[in-house]
Amino acid sequence: VFVHLNFVYISQIHTTEDLSDSFVSGEEDNGGSLLSNKNINNEINGNWLSSSSNSIHEARLKAKAKRRLRKNSSRDSGRGDSLSDNGDAVRGTAVAPTSPKSKLLDRKSRLGKGRGLPKKGGAGGKGVWGRSGEVYGPEEVDEKDPNYDEAQENCVYETVAPPLEEKDFEKTVSPIVQEYFEHGDTNEVAELLAELNLGPMRSEVPSLAVSLALEAKASHRELTSRLLADLCGSVLSRSDMESSFDKLLRELPDLVLDTPGAPQLVGQFIARAVSDQILSKSYIESYKGRVGCQYTRAALDRAAVLLKMTMGGLRIDNQWGAGGGQRPVMQLVKEMNLLLKEYILSGDIKEAERCLRDLEVPHFHHEFVYEAIVMVLESKGDKTFKMVLQLLKALSASSSITVDQMRRGYERVYMDIAEINIDVPRAYFILEQFVDQSFNTGVIDVKIRDLCPCRGRKRFVSEGDGGVVKLESY
Numbered sequence: 001v002f003v004h005l006n007f008v009y010i011s012q013i014h015t016t017e018d019l020s021d022s023f024v025s026g027e028e029d030n031g032g033s034l035l036s037n038k039n040i041n042n043e044i045n046g047n048w049l050s051s052s053s054n055s056i057h058e059a060r061l062k063a064k065a066k067r068r069l070r071k072n073s074s075r076d077s078g079r080g081d082s083l084s085d086n087g088d089a090v091r092g093t094a095v096a097p098t099s100p101k102s103k104l105l106d107r108k109s110r111l112g113k114g115r116g117l118p119k120k121g122g123a124g125g126k127g128v129w130g131r132s133g134e135v136y137g138p139e140e141v142d143e144k145d146p147n148y149d150e151a152q153e154n155c156v157y158e159t160v161a162p163p164l165e166e167k168d169f170e171k172t173v174s175p176i177v178q179e180y181f182e183h184g185d186t187n188e189v190a191e192l193l194a195e196l197n198l199g200p201m202r203s204e205v206p207s208l209a210v211s212l213a214l215e216a217k218a219s220h221r222e223l224t225s226r227l228l229a230d231l232c233g234s235v236l237s238r239s240d241m242e243s244s245f246d247k248l249l250r251e252l253p254d255l256v257l258d259t260p261g262a263p264q265l266v267g268q269f270i271a272r273a274v275s276d277q278i279l280s281k282s283y284i285e286s287y288k289g290r291v292g293c294q295y296t297r298a299a300l301d302r303a304a305v306l307l308k309m310t311m312g313g314l315r316i317d318n319q320w321g322a323g324g325g326q327r328p329v330m331q332l333v334k335e336m337n338l339l340l341k342e343y344i345l346s347g348d349i350k351e352a353e354r355c356l357r358d359l360e361v362p363h364f365h366h367e368f369v370y371e372a373i374v375m376v377l378e379s380k381g382d383k384t385f386k387m388v389l390q391l392l393k394a395l396s397a398s399s400s401i402t403v404d405q406m407r408r409g410y411e412r413v414y415m416d417i418a419e420i421n422i423d424v425p426r427a428y429f430i431l432e433q434f435v436d437q438s439f440n441t442g443v444i445d446v447k448i449r450d451l452c453p454c455r456g457r458k459r460f461v462s463e464g465d466g467g468v469v470k471l472e473s474y
Contacts, residue, residue, distance in 0.1 A: 164196055206240070248266055267298070267306070340371060410451075421455075
């Protein structure tokens with residue numbers, strides 16, 4: 001009976017707990033008083049209730065308080081209610097302010113501090129110092145600064161380049177000279193060399209430039225002579241030039257191994273330097289009687305001969321010639337005509353090929369083909385015909401004249417044959433024979449052969465012949 005009554009009493013207590021729970025959920029304002037009364041009852045009747053039911057009630061109260069706080073707007077959340085450690089709502093506790101999505105990019109203060117002005121005067125941002133275009137004045141030295149130094153005001157700051165070492169000289173200056181061979185601007189070379197602290201390596205610049213030019217083309221040697229003349233005075237001195245050429249004369253035995261004609265070429269450089277007044281006139285005479293190397297003696301003899309020839313009207317400033325792109329067209333045409341005339345006299349195909357290559361105008365070889373065919377049309381006899389045909393065949397086989405340049409040369413003759421025929425009556429007939437022979441030897445293809453123009457061979461004669469059509473005889 002005692003056990004039964006105890007079970008009934010415990011069930012009544014659980015029923016009362018459920019009713020109180022529903023009452024608290026319905027009336028949130030009186031939740032605090034009910035909680036206090038319930039806690040008193042639990043303390044009185046602690047022998048019948050477990051500790052787990054008490055923690056369940058605390059968790060429910062905390063969840064309800066959190067739901068009540070979430071109902072508040074974000075504006076009032078900073079001054080809204082918060083929870084204490086026991087789950088009670090506390091008024092006036094500061095909460096981190098949260099801004100709506102529309103104010104995410106707002107730069108004004110969100111804590112109510114300041115005057116409401118934008119940060120950094122509207123030029124805010126991470127790593128930004130001020131507004132765009134703002135110019136800062138010179139910063140004044142603060143004498144009260146603990147790091148202040150009186151000698152700081154008299155300091156002059158300059159960018160000082162370390163002197164160029166000998167091991168780095170060649171790999172630094174060689175690209176500058178090689179690039180100069182492409183653009184030909186001496187001012188750019190002077191600016192680049194002025195930025196380098198050459199120091200004692202200053203006198204090595206001319207010898208390095210000449211050494212590179214010995215292995216290059218004739219036009220590059222001409223550019224090197226111009227470079228030395230422009231650098232003397234502004235970047236290099238006369239003493240630097242003399243010491244550099246002295247080194248070249250001492251190194252001639254080594255230079256001959258790579259360039260067999262180095263003594264003659266160095267002699268031409270010396271003669272050109274004396275003519276450009278970057279070497280003194282007594283430079284060659286200073287070596288008389290004290291030269292033991294045969295290569296040095298050959299270079300100085302070559303320079304002395306060239307300087308003597310200038311007295312007879314030779315222009316030593318044009319001894320190297322000029323590159324194809326720097327020469328006038330009329331001068332190139334004249335040199336090609338002289339080349340063809342020399343070949344007709346000598347018959348040396350290799351020499352003619354070498355001279356054509358030295359002109360350094362591969363884009364203008366069609367002019368050479370044109371002049372050669374016109375020379376055949378204007379010549380008398382078969383000698384010129386056969387020799388020019390052999391020359392064009394050799395140049396075509398060695399690819400000295402490309403197929404495109406050969407084709408353009410023949411097409412130019414086809415276009416001008418009408419005017420050539422005025423001075424040479426048999427021009428059409430000779431041209432047809434030359435084109436046929438060129439096709440047979442493989443100089444041209446069938447397309448170029450078929451483009452060859454021909455004059456009509458048939459014509460009507462006078463009425464006395466009865467309108468008979470006769471072939472034109474030559």
